[in-house]
Amino acid sequence: MNMIQAINSAMDVSMQRDDNVCVFGEDVGFYGGVFRATAGLQKKYGKTRAFDTPINECGIIGVAVGMAAYGLKPVAEIQFADYIYPGLDQLVSEAARLRYRSAGEFTAPITVRSPFGGGIFGGQTHSQSPESIFTHVCGIKTVIPSTPYDAKGLLIAAIEDPDPVVFFEPKRIYNGPFDGHYDTPVTPWAKHPASQVPDEHYVIPLGKANIVRGGGDLTILCYGTMVHVVMDSVKTLGIDAEVIDLRTLLPLDMDTIEASVKKTGRCMVVHEATRTSGFGAELVALVQERCFYHLEAPIERVTGYDTPYPHSLEWAYFPGPVRLRLAIERVMEDVSGEV
Incomplete structure (x- = not known):
């Protein structure tokens, strides 16, 4: 698997195992996402569990907070990390604090996925790396994989975690690893040892380097x-x-x-x-x-x-x-x- 396929597999496995897991965001349903990371999920699980949203990042994350408080496990996609800022208040002021504010009565098992970083000549509005903003916030976990194997195991762990996780996906290596200078893969993921990804469920614990x-x-x-x-x-x-x-x-x-x-x-x-x-x-x-x-x-x-x-x-x-x-x-x- 390449990283996109591994991420898709993680959501597929999670949706199979738990009916409370649902996937949504801009173009993630019928189209399967701008990078095709959610391809096939709507067809397999229906429009109530994999669906498109308006172009409204505040609304996407706000809806996720409500769904999580209700007992669902939302996996929200922000199409590019650069667009996450309109939803920052919902994530920081609501999702991150829900467990503490409710004295443990409610949790926020939210996973916010987003492609981040450069590598596609996306310019200033499609290439930012805002990870340090979220590491500053108590109550949010921040995860960044580097291989397809890690991407699947970490994403499943994030979906199953009872607290909000921001899951940044380095789009420069979606299809294969790069060297430090050129914009072509050094080794295609298909021939790379880190691409051997099991089809079944497995978890890589969060917080382990x-x-x-x-x-x-x-x-x-x-x-x-x-x-x-x-x-x-x-x-x-x-x-x-x-x-x-x-x-x-x-x-x-x-x-x-x-x-x-x-x-x-x-x-x-x-x-x-x-x-x-x-x-x-x-x-x-x-x-x-x-x-x-x-x-x-x-x-x-x-x-x-x-x-x-x-x-x-x-x-x-x-x-x-x-x-x-x-x-x-x-x-x-x-x-x-x-x-």
């Missing part, structure tokens, strides 16, 4: 598309880096991060979102708090730029091999200044 590559010299923290960019760069440079795919930003698997950094003594954070107030800043602070006396060099960040998202220059905007190589050289410098 994945060490995708072991190493002893440097810890690299990343998620989503950047996992593939980092892995490609590390291979090219021949560095003995331990690469950790966070998978879930909140709750964060700090135990895995701490153990790795204490082992390697060096750390680098890579994400596509803008640098200032990006999630990397929180990671740097946490690593500094927990691992300061084990660090042998300052922590490096490689991120998107603090600029409006460029259209034609998006491949220059992404962290890529050149920027990663320079950061790795800096973090691997010893006290004499030699690499």
Whole structure:
């Protein structure tokens, strides 16, 4: 399966197992979604469980809150992450607080799916990476997969979770992993080991990171598309880096991060979102708090730029091999200044 097929399979399996699971959003019903992630679900489960909505993100998430309070398990799609802001109040002020405000009488088992990040030349209104906004909100879990296998297991876990989950899908790797520079797949998902996705139900627990590559010299923290960019760069440079795919930003698997950094003594954070107030800043602070006396060099960040998202220059905007190589050289410098 590619990632789109794995996401579709996760919703299909969840809808089979639980009649309370329903899927809705703009164009998700008859058409099957702009990226075809919901293709076939309306035909299989009917218009009351997989249906189209008006172009109204506030309404989509607001309806999801009401459905969840009533006992359903809504899976709402926001067509692009850039469009989630009109529904932010419903998500932050209502969904995230429902359990606390009702003293546990009500929960909000809502999953909000949304494609995020660049990779399709979508420009400023189809390419944003707003994940750090949601990691700031108590009561919302934030999940970002990097492979089809993880996408299915994490999405099923999100749907079954009793609290709201924002599930960002890196559309740049919907159909296959990319390297750090070109806009063509390095290896099609069909030939990639991370594409072996079981048809049946399985769950990847939220809050558990994945060490995708072991190493002893440097810890690299990343998620989503950047996992593939980092892995490609590390291979090219021949560095003995331990690469950790966070998978879930909140709750964060700090135990895995701490153990790795204490082992390697060096750390680098890579994400596509803008640098200032990006999630990397929180990671740097946490690593500094927990691992300061084990660090042998300052922590490096490689991120998107603090600029409006460029259209034609998006491949220059992404962290890529050149920027990663320079950061790795800096973090691997010893006290004499030699690499």
